Amino acid sequence: MMIYPTMEILNGRCVSLEKGRLDEPLIWHVDPVETAKGFAAAGAEWMHVTDFNAIKGDHSNEALITEIIRGAGIPVQLGGGMRSREHIEHWIDKGAGRIVIGTLAARDPHMVKELITHHPDQIVLAVDIYQGQVMTDGWRHSGAITPKDFIAAFDTLPLAGIIVTDIDSDMTDVEAQLGLISGLAADARTPVIASGVVRSADDISRLKYIYNISGAMVGRALFRKTVTVQKILEVARPEPEPVAEFQ
Numbered sequence: 001m002m003i004y005p006t007m008e009i010l011n012g013r014c015v016s017l018e019k020g021r022l023d024e025p026l027i028w029h030v031d032p033v034e035t036a037k038g039f040a041a042a043g044a045e046w047m048h049v050t051d052f053n054a055i056k057g058d059h060s061n062e063a064l065i066t067e068i069i070r071g072a073g074i075p076v077q078l079g080g081g082m083r084s085r086e087h088i089e090h091w092i093d094k095g096a097g098r099i100v101i102g103t104l105a106a107r108d109p110h111m112v113k114e115l116i117t118h119h120p121d122q123i124v125l126a127v128d129i130y131q132g133q134v135m136t137d138g139w140r141h142s143g144a145i146t147p148k149d150f151i152a153a154f155d156t157l158p159l160a161g162i163i164v165t166d167i168d169s170d171m172t173d174v175e176a177q178l179g180l181i182s183g184l185a186a187d188a189r190t191p192v193i194a195s196g197v198v199r200s201a202d203d204i205s206r207l208k209y210i211y212n213i214s215g216a217m218v219g220r221a222l223f224r225k226t227v228t229v230q231k232i233l234e235v236a237r238p239e240p241e242p243v244a245e246f247q
Helices: 034-041 063-072 087-095 103-107 109-118 146-154 174-187 201-207 220-224 229-236
Strands: 002-010 013-016 026-028 046-049 078-080 098-101 125-128 134-135 161-166 190-195 213-218
Touching: 002 190, 002 229, 013 034, 013 078, 013 220, 026 213, 034 046, 046 063, 046 098, 063 078, 078 125, 087 098, 087 109, 098 103, 103 109, 103 134, 109 125, 125 146, 134 146, 134 190, 146 174, 161 174, 161 213, 174 190, 174 213, 201 213, 201 229
Parallel strands: 002 046, 002 213, 046 078, 078 098, 098 125, 125 161, 161 190, 190 213
Antiparallel strands: 002 013, 013 026, 125 134
């Protein structure tokens, strides 16, 4: 299972948000570029970055995110404010390994399907769920579509993955989150990346045995130092298959 150390950027700083509330960020006093390099040094093969300013149409973090992409030493999966074809292709040209699209997929599914076809294995579908509905615009608006139907609309195309986040639980009820994510993963053809469910290495131990969950995004737990990149990578590795002795 792939581990995605996750960095969320607001006003040039690493933050965590409570249920997407941009007005109440928890600020981590770390250097984003050096932190990204640290993820790579610890053995991570990918990392994830969300630009919270871009969700509001503010692109003031662009220089910082470009520096992270160029300096991290591992591919970056980038999300936040991907509202147009031009903006998405701008970041692909800038070197982002993958682009995460949520709101635009709900608003203009035809165009997003074209993007997925033209950029196979570079587009990730974000499915953010609150009270059974897909949320858009940085978790601020509810769409009129169920997560299952949303996934089904894109699931036959060459997506790089599907990120599923249960906003409603938001780390307070991990069992419910795992139930929701595993149910969607079971029905999807595309591998699912679990978001917002890792508090400890034990959560990775459970995730890696759930069908069609190919990865987990881990952010707040790393910054709180309740887990380390090295430890969760170790836990995420597949167990060796038992080999029968030759008689």
